[in-house]
Amino acid sequence: MDFRHFFDSKKISFIAIFAVLTTFSVVQAADTPTVNSAAIDSHGAHGEGEFQPTDVIMEHISDAHDWHLWGHSSIPLPVILYTDKGFEFFLSSQFHHGEHDYRGKHYTYRLVDKKKIQVVNAAGQIDEEASKKIWDFSITKNVASMFLSVFLLLLIFTSVAKAYKKREGKAPKGLQSFLEPIILFVRDDIARPNIGHKYARFMPLLLTIFFFIWINNLMGLIPIFPGAANVTGNIAVTFVLAFIVLIVVNVNGNKYYWKHILLPDVPWWLYPIMIPVELVGVISRPFALMIRLFANITAGHIIILSLISLIFVFKSLAIAPVSLAFVLFMNVLELLVAALQAFIFTLLTALFIGMAVEEHH
Amino acid sequence: MSFDIGNPSIGLVFWTFVAFLLLLFLLRKFAWKPIMEAIGEREKSIEDALTSAEKAKAEMARLTNENEQLLKAARAERDIILKEAKELKDQIVADAKTLAQAEGAKLIEQARKEIDDQKKRALAEVKNQVSSLSLDIARKVLQKEFEDENKQEALVADLLKDVKLN
Numbered sequence: 001m002d003f004r005h006f007f008d009s010k011k012i013s014f015i016a017i018f019a020v021l022t023t024f025s026v027v028q029a030a031d032t033p034t035v036n037s038a039a040i041d042s043h044g045a046h047g048e049g050e051f052q053p054t055d056v057i058m059e060h061i062s063d064a065h066d067w068h069l070w071g072h073s074s075i076p077l078p079v080i081l082y083t084d085k086g087f088e089f090f091l092s093s094q095f096h097h098g099e100h101d102y103r104g105k106h107y108t109y110r111l112v113d114k115k116k117i118q119v120v121n122a123a124g125q126i127d128e129e130a131s132k133k134i135w136d137f138s139i140t141k142n143v144a145s146m147f148l149s150v151f152l153l154l155l156i157f158t159s160v161a162k163a164y165k166k167r168e169g170k171a172p173k174g175l176q177s178f179l180e181p182i183i184l185f186v187r188d189d190i191a192r193p194n195i196g197h198k199y200a201r202f203m204p205l206l207l208t209i210f211f212f213i214w215i216n217n218l219m220g221l222i223p224i225f226p227g228a229a230n231v232t233g234n235i236a237v238t239f240v241l242a243f244i245v246l247i248v249v250n251v252n253g254n255k256y257y258w259k260h261i262l263l264p265d266v267p268w269w270l271y272p273i274m275i276p277v278e279l280v281g282v283i284s285r286p287f288a289l290m291i292r293l294f295a296n297i298t299a300g301h302i303i304i305l306s307l308i309s310l311i312f313v314f315k316s317l318a319i320a321p322v323s324l325a326f327v328l329f330m331n332v333l334e335l336l337v338a339a340l341q342a343f344i345f346t347l348l349t350a351l352f353i354g355m356a357v358e359e360h361h
Numbered sequence: 362m363s364f365d366i367g368n369p370s371i372g373l374v375f376w377t378f379v380a381f382l383l384l385l386f387l388l389r390k391f392a393w394k395p396i397m398e399a400i401g402e403r404e405k406s407i408e409d410a411l412t413s414a415e416k417a418k419a420e421m422a423r424l425t426n427e428n429e430q431l432l433k434a435a436r437a438e439r440d441i442i443l444k445e446a447k448e449l450k451d452q453i454v455a456d457a458k459t460l461a462q463a464e465g466a467k468l469i470e471q472a473r474k475e476i477d478d479q480k481k482r483a484l485a486e487v488k489n490q491v492s493s494l495s496l497d498i499a500r501k502v503l504q505k506e507f508e509d510e511n512k513q514e515a516l517v518a519d520l521l522k523d524v525k526l527n
Binding site: 135138139161204208 | 369370371372373374375376377378380381382383384385387388389391392393394395396397399400402403406
């Protein structure tokens with residue numbers, strides 16, 4: 001009897017998860033065409049009613065100056081520009097989704113293609129010279145989403161840390177018991193085997209990388225407001241992460257690591273080939289990290305959006321169940337990929353650090 | 362609509378740097394350090410508890426063993442003591458017997474000596490009595506004899522008869 005009860009509750013929770021995922025998919029499905037029609041309405045460049053899946057998908061995986069909610073409503077985000085005459089601060093709502101130019105303190109600005117801010121001269125023409133001189137430090141959708149993730153991470157882990165202080169020496173409970181195995185996994189299966197006994201110094205970096213990537217991947221999978229940004233699928237973000245890894249690895253590289261690169265164990269006349277190869281290796285390892293994370297997450301978003309777009313390409317509701325079934329499958333797969341990519345990035349970081357701090361060959 | 366691949370926006374790069382480094386700094390200070398320390402401490406305490414349990418078990422076994430040894434030793438000692446006591450008892454009894462025998466013999470000897478002494482003394486007394494009695498008798502006899510002058514003269518004459526002058 002107990003077992004049946006257990007089975008029932010399991011079934012119920014499974015159905016609940018199924019329902020939530022399906023709802024998200026439906027919301028996403030409903031979400032897509034509205035934005036698309038809005039985009040087409042405002043631009044009118046692609047022909048009336050003509051569905052352009054590429055544009056829709058590219059818009060979704062690209063950064064934006066406002067955070068789209070539904071229909072025509074979106075949250076305006078602050079625009080911060082550094083021009084040769086000084087800083088400019090204003091809200092992105094001043095552009096009215098790119099329909100209006102904004103006259104700032106120093107220049108008049110126009111939002112081109114919904115993401116690029118250009119300077120407009122008195123004649124209403126884009127001033128390429130002046131545009132090159134402005135630096136866009138705006139809080140875009142990706143930045144805002146990333147800040148939200150950072151805030152969530154701080155909230156989650158400071159409360160977990162508090163739980164550790166409050167329940168000192170006791171078994172973990174609640175959120176703490178959910179996260180502890182993951183923290184221990186990072187320590188015992190990623191850091192220790194790859195770095196060795198010096199692992200403790202790199203734990204904060206590895207844990208931060210792991211949870212930062214993971215939570216941003218997950219936030220990206222949420223199709224509505226607090227998520228929907230493609231943070232880890234943006235090359236700028238993965239570039240920064242990979243760059244930090246590059247710096248950490250090379251700063252911590254010991255004499256064996258540098259000897260392996262600058263004086264490899266080959267006959268001297270091979271040095272002209274070996275040293276450049278090794279130096280390329282130094283760069284290519286984090287470069288691969290950058291591309292791998294970017295490509296995996298972007299690909300996941302593109303696949304899901306493509307499947308949704310099928311409904312509008314075929315202009316038939318009959319295709320919707322098939323599309324949704326695939327989207328559901330992809331969403332579940334992306335949940336796995338979200339954790340997997342965070343794991344792979346962290347694992348390879350640990351591996352590279354391990355190679356740099358290894359004592360003997 | 363251009364795509365970000367070849368052209369990562371400087372703003373996003375900048376903010377990602379800021380956000381990530383800030384996150385790293387704050388989490389390192391307020392989360393990872395206390396969490397890793399707490400986990401480490403708990404692991405250490407569990408390990409210590411296990412080690413001490415193991416130690417206690419060994420100690421227990423050792424104590425049990427020791428107890429058994431002690432018991433065995435005590436038993437052996439008891440046996441030895443009992444045996445010794447028995448021997449001692451036998452010895453004492455034997456000693457007492459010999460002593461008693463010796464004492465008895467001595468007493469008998471003493472008694473015999475005493476008896477001998479008494480006998481000798483008694484005999485001496487008897488002798489004395491006999492001698493005084495005989496003297497008394499002799500005196501009385503002599504008194505009787507000397508009462509009759511004629512008899513004395515006869516006696517002296519008789520004695521003188523026997524004496525030959527040379």
